[in-house]
Amino acid sequence: MPLLDWLNRGETVTVADHVPYRLLEAADDLSFGDKDSPNMLIHGDNLEALKALLPYYAGKVKCIFIDPPYNTKSAFEHYDDNLEHSQWLAMMYPRLEMLRALLAEDGSIWVTIDDNEAHYLKVIMDEIFGRNNFAANVVWRSSDASNNDAKSFSLDHNQVLVYGKATDWLAKPLARTEAANAHYKNPDNDPKGAWFSGNLSSPKPRPNLRFPIASPTGHEIQPPSNGWRWKKETLFEMIKTGEIIFSKNGTRLIKKTYLVDQGGLAPSTLWDDIEETGHNRQAKYELKKLFPETTTAELFATPKPERLMQRILHIATEVDDLVLDSFLGSGTTAAVAHKMGRRYIGIEMGDHAKTHCAPRLQKVIEGEQGGISEAVEWKGGGGFRFYQLGATIFDADGNINPAIRFPHLAAHVWFCETKTAYRQPKKKSPLLGLHDGTAYYLLYNGILGDKSVSGGNVLTMPILKSLPPHDGPRVIYGETSRLSPERLKTLNIVFKQTPYDIKAR
Ligand SMILES: C[S@@+](CC[C@H](N)C(=O)[O-])C[C@H]1O[C@@H](n2cnc3c(N)ncnc32)[C@H](O)[C@@H]1O
Known part of the structure; x- marks a missing residue:
């Protein structure tokens, strides 16, 4: 497959692997509402924040939406949008790699972008997400009025690149619109309701389905050039049930396609109805309404309208699904996501995580009525937890930070072995879980109590006997093992030594 090359590409493609794992530290004073809420607002560079999320959320995110800096060469009040082209690609590549790892098998990623980088982004996303998983390049009308002062073209749209994690990802249909329903009429008072004249012709040439039909007025109706869509018996049965009727003068057949039989509408790739998907000026107006005291200069300069996000989350998620935005901006x-009953994780590097995102979410929880609130009958409630990036799990030499407690190391060992998210059991246990028939154990922090050498971090025969049993292969992490290699082999155990056998990066 052809790949995009740029200065230092070789280094870029290894960046994600070398980002250190960090803990996320909750900041209670910046959190709001329900203390048990799963919703997370993380303040920090998303390169490190995404890495910190991997052991807990790999494969769990249903929809990723990101609106990264477009590289427009602007200096906005809250962030800079002026990277050299190769640097922009180098910034995006490792983040996209980690985002892919976080995406659920039935999930999708949506990235807004404009002509500055859209076509390069498409090529690196093809590489990372797979060209076969490309779903759409949605054209969103971002401006409600063209710029007549533009030197050349007035740039009135953004692209939204959409990829499924898997090839069979499907967009959920949208609710039918009045405009789409207006094609259906009921001129003959059909009790089944409105209908429109559907196609009777076979999509492919079918010589055996080319037969004439005699109408009640004595006309002989000739088949379409490809033949009818149905065989003779089926077609006559449909005439009998009234699904197919003769035109008044008896020269044509009419197939009734009923409105009640229609599902939702397949989303178009053209989103130019600003009533439905909003526009940039409206997004700023939404923010101004939320923060009336804030001066225009202090307001976030490049927000997206709530309606755009509502459309995307409608197509890509259900209630309770997990949504991730790692370039959260104004939130x-x-x-x-909060108003639509989805769980979410938002990451923002700028201080506006505190000055814009947290207060905005606080207002949402208190029941603010801007944006999509009325449309979704939002009444308030819920909560979010605020996090900052904390200590690294391993130091530069790969040693485990002594402050790291069992559940965090457990998550890393599990992720390092299985590349899946760790589910912390209700009761503390050295058995981390089963994966593909293998049981994984961790002896650390005296998880077994002080039963033995080093408080239970060393594998001995008594310790082995005290572990939750498993019939198949076992992988056991500990400080050291007192069992001989032969004994371990007979017992179908692979022993791994902490910290050396844990992938620290
Ligand atoms: C275009 S804005 C997103 C706007 C957002 N969609 C909204 O509706 O407000 C891009 C955001 O990404 C943030 N950002 C840029 N690089 C980042 C990084 N490495 N980690 C986290 N956030 C980053 C910027 O600070 C900026 O707030």
Whole structure:
């Protein structure tokens, strides 16, 4: 497959592997509402924040939406949008790699972008997400009025690149619109309701389905050039049930396609109805309404409208699904996810995580009525937890930070072995779980109590006997093992030594 090359590409593609694992530290004073809420607002560079999330959320995110800096060469009040082209690609590549690892098998990723980098982004996303998993390049009308002062073209749209994690990812249909329903009429008072004249022709040439039909007025109706869609018996049965009727003068057949039989509408790739998907000026107006005291200069300069996010989350998620935005900006994705009953994780590097996102979400929880609130009958409630990036799990030499407690190391060992998210059991246990028939154990922090050498971190025969049993292969992490290699082999155990056998990066 052809790949995009740029200066230092070789280094870029290994960056994600070398980012250190960090803990996320909750900041209670910046959190709000329900203390048990799963919703997370993380303040920090998303490169490190995404890495910190991997052991807990790999494969769990249903929808990723990101609206990264477009590289427009602007200096906005809250962030800089002026990277050299190769640097922009180098910034995006490792983040996209980690985002892919976080995406659920039935999930999708949506990235807004404009002509500055869209076509390069498409090529690196093809590489990372797979060209076969490309779903759409949605054209979103971002401006409600063209710029007549533009030197050349007035740039009035953004692209939204959409990829499924898997090839069979499907967009959920949208609710039918009045405009789409207006094609259906009921001129003959059919009790089944409105209908429109559907196609009777076979999509492919079918010579055996080319037969004439005699109408009640004595006309002989000739088949379409490809033949009818149905065989003779089926077609006559449909005439009998009234699904197919003769035109008044008896020269044509009419197939009734009923409105009640129609499902939702397949989303178009053209989102130019600003009533439905909003526009940039409206997004700023939504923010101004939320923060009336804030001066225009202090307001976030490049928010997305809530309606755009509502459309995306409608197509890509159900209630309770997990949504992730790692370039959160003013917090639109989190606010809309919250109002739509989705769980969410938002990451923002700038201080506006504190000055814009957290207060915005607080207002949402208190029941603010801007944006999509009325449309989704939002009444308030819920909560979010605020996090900052904390200590690294391993130091530069790969040693475990002594402050790290069992559940965190457990998550890392589990993720390092299985590349799946760790589910912390209700009761503390050295058995981390089963994966593909293998049981994984961790002896650390005296998880077994002080039963033995080093408080239970060393594998001995008594310790082995005290572990939850498993019939198949076992992988056991500990400080050291007192069992001989032969004994371990007979017992179908692979012993791994902490910290050396844990992938620290
Ligand atoms: C275009 S804005 C997103 C706007 C957002 N969709 C909204 O509705 O407000 C891009 C955001 O990404 C943030 N950002 C840029 N690089 C980042 C990084 N490495 N980690 C986290 N956030 C980053 C910027 O600070 C900025 O707030």
